[in-house]
Amino acid sequence: MNRNLLILLVCTLSMSTQGQNLAWRTGVRDTSYSSAGDYKANKKKYPFIKLVADEPHANVAEQRNLVYAKVNKRSLHIDAFLPKDSPKTPAVIIIHGGGWRSGDRSQHIPLAQHLAAKGIAAFTVEYRLSTEAFYPAAVFDVKASVRWLKANARKFNIDTNKIAVLGFSAGGQLASLIGVTAGVEKLEGNLNSRKYSSSVNAVIDIDGTLSFVHPEAWETQNINSVGASAMWLGYPRTERLDLWTEASPLNYAPQNKVPFLFLNSAIVRMHAGRDEFKKIMGQKGIYTTVINFEDGPHSFCLYDPWFGPAVNHIVSFINKVL
Structure with a gap:
């Protein structure tokens, strides 16, 4: 084999092992996770649960299917739920779960409605899933929604010094990552005006992991498995550990300045890295608290009897720290 052919072969092999796995980016929306499907699965173990419904509230104004950003010709949508006849309010952006690959923002419309009824403007945000775009696209999208919200603060009557991000499961990981990486240039993206900061003032993480590389992480304990996190990052854990670390909110704990509610x-x-993160925040004097729903499933926040207490904890936290 001549030298030039050998170099070409080595380069080709290197690209095949290091490039993102484009087969995972199907371009077809994954509908495997939904509230209805999750309810059906959980009803077997928890026959008493009730999925909280999407029900308009008399004291809440709704604006659905707003566009907060465009990626080429692709519109990214957000829904607004606003307290009526209220002075300037805090705001929370709600990020859905589904393994970064499935789910949609409608799952948390009931939560947004109840928060708005209690005086907190709430916004359910769409982001690009891993079937459409790998990490860090979803991070870029949610940060763009923060900038959009600040640009439209007067329209929505919100206080830009009182913006929180909240997420469930994969959305919790995203909320945490957004919260701890303000100003980290490689995670900012260029959607919407950069004259507005993507920084937020508080984070609510509902069962979202803080680390893909912590000893307690599923990915660490199943190092050769290809799960939803690999399909989001585009690489198996065995190939790009640096990227898996970069996407882990725990990695940025030393620089975090905002309070957290878990x-x-x-x-x-789902709690990998949480206790270590809380310890670091304690050393820094940053308010961080953990509420455990030990009798509930992973998706407890979607169901009565846990939904009401979860809403109350969120409202109390926001009122305390913002």
Whole structure:
């Protein structure tokens, strides 16, 4: 084999092992996770649960299917739920779960409605899933929604010094990552005007992991498995550990400045890095608290009897820290 052919072969092999796996980016929306499907699965173990419904509130104004950004010709949507006849309010952006690959923002419309009824403007945000775009596209999208919200603060009557991000499961990981990476240039993206900061003032993480590389992480304990996180990052954990670390909110704990509320189920693997993060925040004097719903499933925040207490904890936290 001549030298030039050998170099070409080595380069080709290197690209095949290091490039993102484009087969995972199907371009077809994954509908495997939904509130209805999750309810059906959980009803077997928790026959008493009730999925909280999408029900308009008399004291809440709704604006659905707003466009907060465009990626080429692709519109990214957000829904607004606003307290009526209220002075300037805090705001929370709500990020849905589904393994970065499935789910949609409608799952948390009931939560947004209840928060708005209690005086907190709430926004359910769409972001590009891993079937459409790999990490960090979803991070860029949600940060763009923060900038959009600040640009439209007067329209929505919100206080830009009182903006929180909240997420469930994969959305919780995203909320945490957004919260701890303000000003980290590689995670900012260029959607919407950069004259507005993507920084937020508080984070609510509902059963979202803080680390893909922590010893307690599912990915660490199943190092050769290809799960939803690999399909989002575009690489198996064995190939790009640096990227898996970069996407882990715990990695940025030393620089974090914002308070955190963790609402957690009994699913231990979803809490990887939480206790270490809380310890670091304690050393820095940054308010961080953990509420455990030990009798509930991973998706407890979607159901009565846990929904009401979860809403109350969120409202109390926002009123305390913002």
